[in-house]
Every structure is written in structure tokens, then in C-alpha cells.
Amino acid sequence: MRRTLATTMVVGVAMIMILSAVSAVAIAGKGGNSAGRMLSIQDAEWTFMGYIAGDNNLEFDAISDLKEMESVASTDGVNMVVLMDTFSLLEGTHWYYLEPGVSHVEVAEDGAYISQCDCTEIVGGCPGELNTGDGEILTYFVENAMRHAPADQYMLDLWDHGGGWYGLCVDDTDLLPSGSKDRLTLDETALAISDVRVLVNDELVPAHLNIIAYDACFMSTVETAYENRYIADYMVASITTVPGWGWNYTLFLENMHALEVMDPSSVCEVAVDAFVETYDLCLGSGIGGWPYPSCSMINLTKIEALVIGAEGAEGGVLQLAKMLHELVNIDSYRGAIESAESQTPQIQFKGEIFPFADLGWLVTQLGENIPEIKSIADGTFELLSTAVPYWNSVTTDTDACINTFGLSIYFTCSLEKFRDYYGDGDYGIDMCEDTEWDEFLEDFVKVYQ
Numbered sequence: 001m002r003r004t005l006a007t008t009m010v011v012g013v014a015m016i017m018i019l020s021a022v023s024a025v026a027i028a029g030k031g032g033n034s035a036g037r038m039l040s041i042q043d044a045e046w047t048f049m050g051y052i053a054g055d056n057n058l059e060f061d062a063i064s065d066l067k068e069m070e071s072v073a074s075t076d077g078v079n080m081v082v083l084m085d086t087f088s089l090l091e092g093t094h095w096y097y098l099e100p101g102v103s104h105v106e107v108a109e110d111g112a113y114i115s116q117c118d119c120t121e122i123v124g125g126c127p128g129e130l131n132t133g134d135g136e137i138l139t140y141f142v143e144n145a146m147r148h149a150p151a152d153q154y155m156l157d158l159w160d161h162g163g164g165w166y167g168l169c170v171d172d173t174d175l176l177p178s179g180s181k182d183r184l185t186l187d188e189t190a191l192a193i194s195d196v197r198v199l200v201n202d203e204l205v206p207a208h209l210n211i212i213a214y215d216a217c218f219m220s221t222v223e224t225a226y227e228n229r230y231i232a233d234y235m236v237a238s239i240t241t242v243p244g245w246g247w248n249y250t251l252f253l254e255n256m257h258a259l260e261v262m263d264p265s266s267v268c269e270v271a272v273d274a275f276v277e278t279y280d281l282c283l284g285s286g287i288g289g290w291p292y293p294s295c296s297m298i299n300l301t302k303i304e305a306l307v308i309g310a311e312g313a314e315g316g317v318l319q320l321a322k323m324l325h326e327l328v329n330i331d332s333y334r335g336a337i338e339s340a341e342s343q344t345p346q347i348q349f350k351g352e353i354f355p356f357a358d359l360g361w362l363v364t365q366l367g368e369n370i371p372e373i374k375s376i377a378d379g380t381f382e383l384l385s386t387a388v389p390y391w392n393s394v395t396t397d398t399d400a401c402i403n404t405f406g407l408s409i410y411f412t413c414s415l416e417k418f419r420d421y422y423g424d425g426d427y428g429i430d431m432c433e434d435t436e437w438d439e440f441l442e443d444f445v446k447v448y449q
Contacts, residue, residue, distance in 0.1 A: 041079065041097070045262055047151035048253075050082040051141055053132035053160035053169035055093075056181075059086040063105050063113070065159065065215070065246055066096070072253035073098040077262070079149035081122070083141045085132045087172055089113040093130040095122040097149065122148045132160075133171035133182035135192035142196045146207055153264065155211040156193070156232075158184075159246070162216025163354055165223040165410055165422065165429055169216075186227040187428030193231045210234065210264045213271060217241040218347065218356060220296045222317060222409045225303045225387070226431045234264050235298040236271045239347050239358065239391075239408050243290050247271075248278040268297035269390055276392040286394075296391035296406035306383040307431055315379020317409070318435040320363065323373050325440040333370060337444065338413050340365035347408045354419070355412040360384055360405025381405075411441065418445045 050069060054062025062084055074080045080098035084090075094117035096104045106114050119126040123144050130137050142156060162168040167185040174182040184192070196207040209232035214224075220237035228235055252274035259266050272295040279293040280286040309316030327333035343365050347356040360381060367377030384405060391406035412418055421427055423438025432438040 041149055043077075044074075044079040044149065044151040045077040046153050046155060046267075047079040047081060047145065047149045049142060049145045049154065049156045050080070050084075051132070051138065051156065051158050051169070052082060052084040053158075053171065055085040055087050055132060055174075056161065056170050056172040057087070058160060059089050061244060061246060062086055062159070063089065065249055066105060067103075068247075068249035069253070070098050070103060071250045072257070073100045073102070074149075075100060076257050078253070078257065079151055081145040081149050083130075083132075083145075085130060085171070086113075090115045092126055092128050093132065094126065095119045095144075097122060129173065131171050131174040131182055133169050133174055133184055135184060135188040135195075138169075138184065138189065138192040139195045142193060142207065143198070146196070146198050150198075153210040153262075154207070155213060155267065156209050157213045157215060157247075158189070159215040162214060162219045162242075164218040164221045164356055164408070166354055166419075168214065168219065185428065186224055187430070190227045190231055208232070211236060211268060213237070215242065215247045218354070218408070220294075220298065220407055221356060222303075222307065222359060222407055223429055223431045225298045225300060225407065226307050226434075227429070229300050229303045232300055234268050235300055236268050236295065237298070238275070238293065238295050239356070239404050239406060240292045240294050240402055243279060243287070243293060245278070245287065248274055251278060265297070265299075265389070271295070272297050272390060272392050276394055279394050281394055291394060292402045294391065294393040294402045294404050294406075296388055298388055298407065299386070302383070302387040306380070306387045307435060309379075310383060313379055314375045315377075315381075315383050317380065317431065317437055319376050320366075320373070320380050321435045321437040321440050323376055324366075325436045325443065327370070327372075328440055328443050334444075334447070336369040337366070340369050341411060341413050344411075345403055347402075347404070353417055354410070355414070355417050356408035357411040358404050359407050359409045361403065362409065362411065409437070413445060415445045418442070 052062045066082060066084060069080060082096040082098065083093065085093040090113055094115050097118045104116050108114055117126060146154065158168060160169040165186060167183045169184040171182050176182050197204040198207045211234045212228055212232040213236040220239040225235055252271050255270040255274055256262060256267055275295040276293060278286045279290040307317045309319050324337060328337060340362060344357045344362045347358055363377040363380045367374040384407060388406035393402050393404060410422060423432045
């Protein structure tokens, strides 16, 4: 197992200068040798931006996935820019522009890893050790990647440990005042991307992503998608844990290049299918022994309707949460709610402390158990089907190993697993602020005190 864990600010020229200054500190040693070559930036249709937060126990996987990306590199209208942080293998954090035939990380005879980076060419020098769990660093990355390799469309891939609403991109060398390792929260991630400004016709304007992707566990949640509704058009993520090898970037990028038309929805579909094919058991063509991998494409333009509801129609998390909150303290209904929860597959791995329930199965069970809620449940299911137009799962000879409709939501009847800061306003989860889901869930688990 691998990637598990437990107001937009207007950014002006001054902030850009501050972030650029971060990059001007050059370092020497085993990790900081800039290649000093001329980079062949394409007039590209797409720029793929890989934010590899490997400053933790995934650092070997980080280098492995960089190698997979390099095997396809920047060709045929696709630029590829990577920022990679490791724990101990490389000194500092480094920029790479991927070109055919160029390998950026090599192993010396003494076993030391050496980075031939493109930091000087991209940002003026090696930036030193960066905290990839900090939103300002994410802004710095996206802003400079777009500036350095402009394109018609952009895909951002966030790579590391993930924990759904709890966040992702854990940086082991940077600790918070609480003593916990720093990471990107959902709110922090969305704000960091919305802070990005790019120069268009001599004017700084907000950037926009066509696709935000997660090579990290559990990120295909309603909470994540709703947080991202203004910063991107589509999202690609796994509802389950992601095995140690993560995405197969070679297969994904090859299939992306093979598309006749590289529109965002088609790129998302090949990303979903490449991930599942890598681990598929039935066909025998993938890595065997992984019965749970699944991946989803989420249409972020439809997520607000799923959460808030569609005008003039029943359904949505807001209506569902309000009705459940009204019924939860009535004994006869509490039992029906608990039964629905118990019959819904929990999207979690053994030992995980954050339980996630498949939203499609959950509303189906609620509709069957509670007649008064059926119309809202059915309406929510229809909205879910629109918001998740495509997903895929590893299969057996008979059926999908993981029964899913592609999007999960935080739900538990266990007080031990419930985290009261889930609905804390300071934590900034928009779905909690805009619905009563957190209030319902808190009342639901109180009986188990």
C-alpha cells in the first residue's frame, strides 16, 4: 500500500517577485547540479505539470514515476514540467523540463543519487529545500510552470500520500506548530491554485486548469471535488487507495498522444483506463494481486448541482443532509440510517482512520430503507451520474472487485473514527460550510459516546 494518511487572495506583481526570489538560491552537492542546457519549449496544446511531493517514504516511487514520465517526455504538442522533492535521496527540491532522451536523475558508482536539473533555465537557480506541503510552494510551481511552458490547456498532477478531505502532499521535513507533518489541505490547495496569475496581453489574469489529477489515495471524494469546482473543469482521482506503483505514466502519456483529439474529457478517460489497466487482474495484462484499484473522471462543472441541488428538482447533498439531520435523533429512523451505512461499502483500507462511503451506494440504501427520503436519494443519484460521467475499476471474471459509482463521502457510525475537526470552520471544507452534512454526522455518532 502506498498513498495514505491520515476568499481567493489576489496576487499581484509583488507576490510573484517574492515567489520568484525563492528560486534564486542555488545549492551545491549531490542534488543541485543544473544541466545548463537550452530547453526546447514547444508551441504546445497541453502542458502537463507534475507536482511530485516525495519528501517522505515515497521518495523511491517519486524517482520511478519521474522515469516513467521521461520515457514519453515533451513531444507532439505536450510540454511536461515537473517539480520534485525527496526526503534524502536528493539535496533540495528541483525543476525538470522533460525532453526525449534526457534523464534527470542518475545513480553514481557510490550509490548516491545525482540530479541534473533545469532549475536555472526555468526559475533562475535551484530553490533549495522547499516545503511541498505549503500552498505558497504550489502557487510558485504552477505559476512558473505555466510561465515557462505556456499552452492552450493545462493538467496539474498532484503526487503523494492522500487522505480525502484530510489533505495530501505530506512533507516529512516540515512540521506544523502542533508537531504534525505539514500537508496541503483541500482549502489550501484550491486557494493556492486560484492565487496563480499568468500574463496575458500584458495583463496578469487568474489561471485556470483544464484537469486537476491526483496520484494519491482516497481523493475522489465529494469534499475534494466541491473544493475544486472553481479552479478546474475536470478532476481525475481514485476513490480507493493507490498501490505503491501509482499511475503508469508511460501508458497514460502514450495513450494521450495516441488520441486523435486531445480534449480534456478524452484525456481524463485515457488516464482512468491506463490506471486500471495497470492493475487489472482479469485480462492478465497488468500487475496482479491488487483487487481494489479504481479511478474516476469528475466533471467539476456539475459538482455544485450535486452538492447544492439543481433548481426546481429534488436531490443533492444539501437536501439529503438536511433531511437526515432531522431524522437522525428519531430512534426508528436512526436504525434505518445505520443499516444503510452498514450495507454501503466502506472505501478504506485496513488500519485507515478516515472512513469513506461510496455515495451512489449510500443514497441507494437510504432510499430503500427510508421511504420519506427516497425522492431526494433518487435525485441525488441522478446528479451523481451527471457529475461522474466515467469511471473504471479492476475487474474479476464476474464483476468489479470494488463496487463503486466513482465518488465517496465521509461517513461513519463509529465515534472512534469520527474526526470533529471535519466540520471545523477553520479547516475550510466548503461542503461542510454549505451543507449540514457535518452537523448530521456529528449528531449521528454522538449516541456512541
